[in-house]
Amino acid sequence: MSERVEVTEPSISDLESAPETLSDRTIDPAIVAPGALMTPPVDAEVVAARDEASAARRGIRQLLPRMSLKLALGLIIVGGIVLFGILGPLFCQDPMDSDNPALSPPSPEHLLGTTKLGYDVLAQLAWGTRGSLMVGMTAGLIALVLSIVFGIIAGYKGGWWDEILSLFTNIMLVIPGLPLVMVIATYIPGRSWMLVALVLGITGWAGSAVVLRAQARSLRSRDYVAASRVAGERTTRIIRVEILPNLLPLLAAQFLFAIIFAILGEAGLSYLGLGPTGSITWGTMLNDAQTGQALGTGAWWWFVPPGLMIALLGAGLSLINFSIDEIINPKLRLAPENARRVRKAKRAGRGVESSRVLNGAEA
Numbered sequence: 001m002s003e004r005v006e007v008t009e010p011s012i013s014d015l016e017s018a019p020e021t022l023s024d025r026t027i028d029p030a031i032v033a034p035g036a037l038m039t040p041p042v043d044a045e046v047v048a049a050r051d052e053a054s055a056a057r058r059g060i061r062q063l064l065p066r067m068s069l070k071l072a073l074g075l076i077i078v079g080g081i082v083l084f085g086i087l088g089p090l091f092c093q094d095p096m097d098s099d100n101p102a103l104s105p106p107s108p109e110h111l112l113g114t115t116k117l118g119y120d121v122l123a124q125l126a127w128g129t130r131g132s133l134m135v136g137m138t139a140g141l142i143a144l145v146l147s148i149v150f151g152i153i154a155g156y157k158g159g160w161w162d163e164i165l166s167l168f169t170n171i172m173l174v175i176p177g178l179p180l181v182m183v184i185a186t187y188i189p190g191r192s193w194m195l196v197a198l199v200l201g202i203t204g205w206a207g208s209a210v211v212l213r214a215q216a217r218s219l220r221s222r223d224y225v226a227a228s229r230v231a232g233e234r235t236t237r238i239i240r241v242e243i244l245p246n247l248l249p250l251l252a253a254q255f256l257f258a259i260i261f262a263i264l265g266e267a268g269l270s271y272l273g274l275g276p277t278g279s280i281t282w283g284t285m286l287n288d289a290q291t292g293q294a295l296g297t298g299a300w301w302w303f304v305p306p307g308l309m310i311a312l313l314g315a316g317l318s319l320i321n322f323s324i325d326e327i328i329n330p331k332l333r334l335a336p337e338n339a340r341r342v343r344k345a346k347r348a349g350r351g352v353e354s355s356r357v358l359n360g361a362e363a
Contacts (some may be wrong), residue, residue: 074319081313085133086125095123095280113301116292124285125305132263132310133179135197139262142201143208144255151209152247155216156239166213172206178265187275190261193276196269200262208254215250219243249327256321260314267310280305 097201098118105111112121181199185191219225219242228238244251263282269275271290289295289303298319 009246011070013084020105068323070319074316074323077312077316078320081309081316082130082133084126085346086128089123089130092123092126093120095119095127097123100102101302103297103299113299114306115288115293115302116299121301121305124280125309128282128285128306131276131279132266132283132313135193135200135266135276135281136259136322137261138194138197139204139265140255140258142198143205143258144251145261146202147212147254148244148251150205150214152216152243154209155213156220156243157235158217158220162213167211169206172203173210175203178268181265181269182272182274191275191277193279193281196266196276197262200265201258204258204261204265208258211254212247215247216243218248231319238241249324253324255323256317256324262312263313269347274325282310338355 021041081144084320096119100110100114100118100120102114102116103119104110104114110120110122114120115124141227150165151167153158154162154169177200180203181196184199185196188195225238227244228242267276267283270281273288275281275283277289283306285306289299289306292299292302294300294302
């Protein structure tokens, strides 16, 4: 016989004393949401700060040039020359030591030979590298600051500010820079490298100011700049926060160009005997080689190293400048990819044309 089971309904007291189950609890939508059991809820301020940080990183990456062969080669050349100028004088003898044999060719004792007065060419090259780099950096910074003042401020402010600053810029444009430097150097008997760099920086900023003025006039009409003006931001803050970050690639390119111009200008002045007195630069080395008849006596080790260093530094800075130009000009940035697509299309088209020719010959 089957056993009979009696089912009794629970009383109210039994239901109140029963343990609480998961189905009886109030369900939180955040707990039921997929993935919410594994990750805690995130504050909205934290998410906003994280998004701003990632956007800032993306903006910085867009302002930096992409690594390429010419950029890597330019950085290696410029970095090597800078390291040689910083560390070279620490391991070389006194560049004005004349106890060495005169006009000695390169040897293990003197890796780059000696001059007519017995100076070690390697020591002079190391100290000359430091001197030329200091002249170039100082003149480049002066030219950059002046181009920002007379270019960006004139382009952003407009009105009578633009008229006055543009007038002064145009005057500096029509005045030839190198002859002006030659005239100034002629009337100053004692010329330090700082004075030469100051004169070169003052006479080499006008062209960059014209370019920066045009870019600032373009950025002035952007929506975020107009919003900053409406919000009551100060002019200095708008230029510093809204204008200058968008001009960083162009400013870097203008700074490199100013360095090249200053080093070449100093070398030209020194070769003519109007360079810094009491300092050693690549230009003064070329001047000493010219006055010492290095070319006539066949002492190639006297004038080839400084000329080669000038050429290498100019080539390295130009390669870096070309990489920065790819950021400023989108056509240059997309040119390699477009060239690869054209080559692929030509290869594909060449096969089609050959097949058409064969079909036409068979017909």
